[in-house]
Amino acid sequence: MYKSRMHHVCKVGLFLFLFLKDALTDVTFSRKRMDIDKEPYSDLKTFCHFGLYQAAEHIMGEMEANNILATAFSNYPSYGLVVCGHSICGHSLGAGIAAVLSVMLKEDYPDLKCYCFSPVGGTFSFPLMEYSKSFITTFLIGNDTIGRLYH
Numbered sequence: 001m002y003k004s005r006m007h008h009v010c011k012v013g014l015f016l017f018l019f020l021k022d023a024l025t026d027v028t029f030s031r032k033r034m035d036i037d038k039e040p041y042s043d044l045k046t047f048c049h050f051g052l053y054q055a056a057e058h059i060m061g062e063m064e065a066n067n068i069l070a071t072a073f074s075n076y077p078s079y080g081l082v083v084c085g086h087s088i089c090g091h092s093l094g095a096g097i098a099a100v101l102s103v104m105l106k107e108d109y110p111d112l113k114c115y116c117f118s119p120v121g122g123t124f125s126f127p128l129m130e131y132s133k134s135f136i137t138t139f140l141i142g143n144d145t146i147g148r149l150y151h
Contacts, residue, residue, distance in 0.1 A: 027052070030051075031047040034048050034100075036095060038131065043057045048128060049122060052123060069109075081105065083101055090115070093120060098114055099136050103131075114136055114137070115139070119138055
């Protein structure tokens, strides 16, 4: 967690290294339903990648246990929230986790923005992707295979 006074936002940055466990999280695809209370998405099949959900849930738990967001916004109440996901090894789990974490945080932080660089293909089901289009921006470079695996 870091703050940007220039942009008046608090940022959650996810930087991951590639370990064998990360690769297994990526290729072991199962899905997890994410309940969205906003119409028309509440009745649709809003699923995400289960491994990414588990990682995002762990990060969310750490942030809550340490009061990271509450402390940041008590010190900077006018700031917004930006979640950035990318990794330093070219593997895109950090971006996928950032996207899932953003959906988890969206209800409490309606002005949240998320920027993902080459997230794992298949991070979201189509209805969940449609829901997230207003607050998640994704960047894919050229023919990056990781971001296009499940398309």
